[in-house]
Amino acid sequence: MLSRASRLVQARASAPAVRLGAVRMASTFMTNYKKEVAERAAMGIVPKPLDAAKTAALVELLQKPPADEGKELLELLKMRVPPGVDEAAYVKAGFLAAVAKGDATSPLISQKDAVFLLGTMQGGYNIQPLVDALDKPDLAEIAADALSKTILVFDSFHDVQDKAKKGNAAAKRVMKSWADAEWFTSRPEVAKKITFTVFKVTGETNTDDLSPAPDAWSRPDIPLHALAMLKHPRDGIKGVTDKENGTKAQIDEAMKKGFPLAYVGDVVGTGSSRKSATNSVLWYMGDDLPYVPNKRGGGICIGSKIAPIFFNTMQDAGALPIEMDVSKMHMNDVVDIYPYEGVAKSHTTGEVLAKFEVKTQVIFDEVRAGGRIPLIIGRGLTSRARTALDLPATTVFRSLGDAPPTPAGYTLAQKMVGKACGRPGVSPGEYCEPLMTTVGSQDTTGPMTRDELKDLACLGFSADLVMQSFCHTAAYPKPVDVKTHHTLPDFIMNRGGVSLRPGDGIIHSWLNRMLLPDTVGTGGDSHTRFPIGISFPAGSGLVAFAAATGTMPLDMPESVLVKFTGTMQPGITLRDLVHAIPYAARQRGLLTVEKKGKINVFSGRILEIEGLEHLKCEQAFELSDASAERSAAGCTISLDQAPISEYLTSNVVMLKWMIAEGYGDRRTLERRIANMEEWLAKPKLMKADKAAKYYETIEINMDQLKEPILCCPNDPDDARLLSDPTIAGSKIDEVFIGSCMTNIGHFRAAGKMLDSFKGQLPTRLWVSPPTKMDAAQLTAEGYYSIYGKAGARTEMPGCSLCMGNQARVADKAKVVSTSTRNFPNRLGNGADVFLASAELAALAAIKGKLPTPDEYLEAWKKIDASAADTYRYLNFDQLATYNDKATTITLSPEVVAAAKKLAA
Ligand code: SF4
Numbered sequence: 001m002l003s004r005a006s007r008l009v010q011a012r013a014s015a016p017a018v019r020l021g022a023v024r025m026a027s028t029f030m031t032n033y034k035k036e037v038a039e040r041a042a043m044g045i046v047p048k049p050l051d052a053a054k055t056a057a058l059v060e061l062l063q064k065p066p067a068d069e070g071k072e073l074l075e076l077l078k079m080r081v082p083p084g085v086d087e088a089a090y091v092k093a094g095f096l097a098a099v100a101k102g103d104a105t106s107p108l109i110s111q112k113d114a115v116f117l118l119g120t121m122q123g124g125y126n127i128q129p130l131v132d133a134l135d136k137p138d139l140a141e142i143a144a145d146a147l148s149k150t151i152l153v154f155d156s157f158h159d160v161q162d163k164a165k166k167g168n169a170a171a172k173r174v175m176k177s178w179a180d181a182e183w184f185t186s187r188p189e190v191a192k193k194i195t196f197t198v199f200k201v202t203g204e205t206n207t208d209d210l211s212p213a214p215d216a217w218s219r220p221d222i223p224l225h226a227l228a229m230l231k232h233p234r235d236g237i238k239g240v241t242d243k244e245n246g247t248k249a250q251i252d253e254a255m256k257k258g259f260p261l262a263y264v265g266d267v268v269g270t271g272s273s274r275k276s277a278t279n280s281v282l283w284y285m286g287d288d289l290p291y292v293p294n295k296r297g298g299g300i301c302i303g304s305k306i307a308p309i310f311f312n313t314m315q316d317a318g319a320l321p322i323e324m325d326v327s328k329m330h331m332n333d334v335v336d337i338y339p340y341e342g343v344a345k346s347h348t349t350g351e352v353l354a355k356f357e358v359k360t361q362v363i364f365d366e367v368r369a370g371g372r373i374p375l376i377i378g379r380g381l382t383s384r385a386r387t388a389l390d391l392p393a394t395t396v397f398r399s400l401g402d403a404p405p406t407p408a409g410y411t412l413a414q415k416m417v418g419k420a421c422g423r424p425g426v427s428p429g430e431y432c433e434p435l436m437t438t439v440g441s442q443d444t445t446g447p448m449t450r451d452e453l454k455d456l457a458c459l460g461f462s463a464d465l466v467m468q469s470f471c472h473t474a475a476y477p478k479p480v481d482v483k484t485h486h487t488l489p490d491f492i493m494n495r496g497g498v499s500l501r502p503g504d505g506i507i508h509s510w511l512n513r514m515l516l517p518d519t520v521g522t523g524g525d526s527h528t529r530f531p532i533g534i535s536f537p538a539g540s541g542l543v544a545f546a547a548a549t550g551t552m553p554l555d556m557p558e559s560v561l562v563k564f565t566g567t568m569q570p571g572i573t574l575r576d577l578v579h580a581i582p583y584a585a586r587q588r589g590l591l592t593v594e595k596k597g598k599i600n601v602f603s604g605r606i607l608e609i610e611g612l613e614h615l616k617c618e619q620a621f622e623l624s625d626a627s628a629e630r631s632a633a634g635c636t637i638s639l640d641q642a643p644i645s646e647y648l649t650s651n652v653v654m655l656k657w658m659i660a661e662g663y664g665d666r667r668t669l670e671r672r673i674a675n676m677e678e679w680l681a682k683p684k685l686m687k688a689d690k691a692a693k694y695y696e697t698i699e700i701n702m703d704q705l706k707e708p709i710l711c712c713p714n715d716p717d718d719a720r721l722l723s724d725p726t727i728a729g730s731k732i733d734e735v736f737i738g739s740c741m742t743n744i745g746h747f748r749a750a751g752k753m754l755d756s757f758k759g760q761l762p763t764r765l766w767v768s769p770p771t772k773m774d775a776a777q778l779t780a781e782g783y784y785s786i787y788g789k790a791g792a793r794t795e796m797p798g799c800s801l802c803m804g805n806q807a808r809v810a811d812k813a814k815v816v817s818t819s820t821r822n823f824p825n826r827l828g829n830g831a832d833v834f835l836a837s838a839e840l841a842a843l844a845a846i847k848g849k850l851p852t853p854d855e856y857l858e859a860w861k862k863i864d865a866s867a868a869d870t871y872r873y874l875n876f877d878q879l880a881t882y883n884d885k886a887t888t889i890t891l892s893p894e895v896v897a898a899a900k901k902l903a904a
Contacts, residue, residue: 029057030069033076044248045223049293050080052087059095062106074108078117080293084152084454085124093121097129100139115139119146120291124457127156134163140170148177149186151378152457161388178385181396183378190320190364193338195347196262196300197254199285200331202235204267204595207310208823209234210277213804216444217478219276220451222294226283232825236331251284254332260299261285264329267595268303269310270631271526271823275448275539278313286319289370297370300337302326304597307631308557308604309526313539315363318371324356339364360555361398373456373545376433376553400431409689411559412636413606416534416686420520428558428695436546437533439463440511440523443481444472444805445540446488449524452544459495462550463521465672466497467511471798474502476806493664497547500663505771505797508740512621513651516675517644518686522546526628527740527820529635531620532644534606536634557605557633558695564611566703571853571860574619575741575818575837577612577702578626579709583719584700593718600717601696602630608688613640617647618743618873625741629716629821641683646875648676653876654773656886670891674899682903707853708840710816713832714824722840723853730834732816734809735845736827737838738768738795739802739819744777745871746818746838751783752863752870753842754790762848765792766807768800773874776881792845801827816844839863 033054037047050058058076065073081092098104099114109117115133118126119142127150133143147153147160163171177183201209211219215228230247233239240246254261263281279295286296297318304326306314314321322337324344329335334347344353358364362375369375375397382394410418410425418425420434439461441449446468468488473481489499500510507525512532515521519533524543528535536554538546546552562581585591590601607627612620620637627635655673659666712718712727720727737750747769767787769775775797778784787794801807802819809815809828818841822833834850843851843859851859863870876882 029054029061030072040223043224043227045227046294047080048221049082050076050088052091055081055088055091059091062095062108063104065106065108070108078120079291082451082454083120083122083124083126083292085457085459086451086454089121089454090125093118093125093129096126097132100129100133100136111139112142115142115146119143119150122292122455122457123150123152123154124454124459127153127457131156131159131163134160134168134170134174140168144170144173144177147174149183151183151374151381153381154457157381157384175385175389178381179389179391179394181378181382181394183381184365184369184375185396187368187370190339190367192340193336194300194320195259195334195336197257197259198264198329198331198333198335199251199254199261200326200329200333201230201237201263201265201268203265204270204598205230205265206271206823207269207274207277208271208804208826210269210280211274213444213826214808216276216472216803216805217480219279219444220447222276222279222283222296225276226280229280229284250331257332257334259334260287262300262302262335264302264326266303266326267305267307267598268301269307269314271307271310271628271821274310274526275313275317275445275452275524275541277310278317278319278539279448282317282319286317298367302329305603308633309537309539309631311359312372312542315366315372316539316541316545318367318369318374320363320367322356322358324354326354328353360401362400365398371541372553373541376545403427404429407691407693409691409693411561411606411608411692411694412638412686412688413534413559413608413634414556414692415688416518416636417520417554417556419518419686426556428556430556432554432556433551434520434554436463436521436550436552437465437519438511438515438521438530438535439466439543439547440507440521440525440528440535441466441468441492441540441543441547442472442507442523442525443468443470443474443484443488444803445524445543447484448540449544449547450488450491452541453491453495453548456544456548458544458548461496461547463547464550464675465514465668466492466495466547467500467507467514468492468497469500469507469510470502470504471500471506472803472805474504474798475796475800477502495547496665496668498658498663498665498668503772503796503798505769505774506740506799508621508625509743509770509774512617513647513654514672516672517648517679517683522552527625529621529624529627531617531624531637532639532647534634534636537628559606559608559692560601560632561694561697562607562609563697563699564609564702565699566701568702569706570864571708571857572702572705573708573837573839574615574622575840576705576708577700578622578741579711579719579835580700580705581607581626581630581698582711582717583709583721584698586717586719588698590696590698591717593715600631601698602627602632604631604633605695607632607635608694609635609637610688611638613638614643615639616643616873618745621743622741625820626716629711638687639685641685644685645680645683648680650873650875650877652676652680653882653886656889657876657882659889660885667892667895670895671899674891674895675902678899678903708837708856710840710850711822711835713834714822714826716821716823716835722850722856727834727850728852730850731814732763732834732844732847732849733813734764734766734815734828735841736766736768736801736809736815736817736819737841738766738770738800739817740770740799741820742770742818742838744769744774744874747774747778747783748781748870748872749863750838750842751778751786752866753839753846753859754792755786756862757790757846761791761845763845764809765790765842765845766795766801766809767792768795769797772797773876773882777874777879804828816841816850 133139231240286299624635812830
């Protein structure tokens, strides 16, 4: 793996060859570039932004440009280099800084031009040269103009403040401009009337439809990835058939009306926050961003219902998401919306099509600022400048609203978020910015998070622990994935994060083992749902913001309480309790499967679970993980202290073993270990107040739950009993046992069932444990030999079939899977997928059909006889392989002292 510095050295190393023959190589550079442009144009897309090596070659040429290429070369430098702390930006900023200082020259770029262009680079490597230019009489005004519109200045604020205090007039102007929020007021307000052409997608669009998992490899290349948007044909959408007749042709046709397009759907963005889905929509329906190649912002997204986390991702990208009735809007209609009045009318007849209310008036400021994240950062800068200048708070921004009254009691989630905000609790509906203690990033969103971090000019994480995994791409990587495997670990560790390695296993099975009780975090995977503490998963933009700043904007959601009572009955597994939640909600009319007018009590709310306090943390994660399928904003599970202490004791050993195995960043791992040990020394857990109020309470009496529950093809909300006549005896072709919903106990249970089966399986059985530690333990206990004998296909630990971007089941296969979700086409094209427990899945693999409840119970009794052996979890403190290495690690005294101080 190359460090950032090494790669920059490599990039520069290519420059001398160019320098030797600038005129001759100029032609070569442009010839090669034009070839690339033509290749991409043949695919219907714009060229990639320039990388560091190309930028290095370009800046060499600009110093002595060939007469007929100068204009084009300059345009490339201006428009085709990513801003922020991208490596190419480093080269560009370095060159422009040298020109501004007079250390380098170009006949095409004056010193003033150089300062102006530095001002278009948003933040990062361009800031120091701009601050330096404030001292140069010729350049100071241009630098002041640029800095006034720049919000990603971080600690350079103090440099400008110091200069202002010393009497530098340009620096004083910058401070005043920041205080007056000119970065904001200089941008246009949201128009009173917006006209657009409807791009209508009926029914439910989930984020897999917008950004399909098998195309995850192309997500960082926004124009290329956008070609996969709505690739499967559906009602009114042609899919990817051919260029002339597919979805893209429909988009081109709609654009001929001469207005921007708006994405309009019944239910939009179900499934995840997936920034790549937003990127694809905005690539076709957003606005160009000046000086930022291959990215668009703004845009309008309308849905009768927009999934809350997708809504947030749209907000972060500067789009205007609005919920309204879309029944009178059809493909290619031209519509006028009046956002402040809350009305949509036909552009041709003036007929009122729908009335609406925007979620919050602040959204108008967010759109004006270019997104929720720029607004938060900019507001912070303005407030800092006003404090420095002794000015009262600004009134430029719309008010966040009065805090709701303090409730009589807080729920567990409200207390956890309160603690992260330094308060006893946070009321539902209240805006807050909780501290992000733990942030996770996985590999199909990781490269986008990296790009967002570069855009945020982040050179070090403020979140206490940021972890990167490679679980989605390790098994069958494409060349682009291999490149990510080589480059992303250093990018994360150089900023103080922890990087896993390809083949280690699933993000959550690792990240959960790094958590601190009652703390808050986030992650770029929608299943980042902590079993202890709480996580609010988010799109890669917000995840990057949380990692970089250590906080996250949050409108505290309401909570729905699910309360389990009674005792688990024979044959019932944790997975059945997971499915009992949608089952019970449907019976009470709080959840519907029908998409039109869909009801979902959990959507955008926090799912809080009580009544299963004895669960191990691994088991609790099955419940919290599946809160993603409920479209919940987050999940808490009330647990006893004993399982949490057991988990942390084990996890301390795992983290020390990681250090011994050479994982980094060591300091971050040490810090987390020290904080865990402090908690173990004085364990303390929050509980919901008795007077806490919930939006709804759903009670599930386990005494009445006597047979397994499956979620039927292809909707995780379609929960039915095994005996349901509509599914009884269904033929099964393939079975998948794996995903973050599984732990080692499931693989032992399946292994024991397979062991008692003699002969060849009539199905294709896929087995993929969540981590390499699970795989090693199962191998040591002889389970891999059982899987092999039964004819099962064992896969590398990781997401495997669950993500659908690696190996896939056969087209139109009938499948039982232990994975998280069964969205159409996720596991295989046209596949019908039942979600079920590992125990039921193993039996279905043996029988080639769904068993009857009696057959299931009979098989279950055999494994229940040895339940204590089957359902043992990986307690690393009890395993010599890990413990022996862990004992070699000593924490640094400063880290231990800091943890003690924090706990005090
Ligand atoms: S196993 Fe599936 S749900 Fe879990 S992290 Fe991987 S892809 Fe996501």
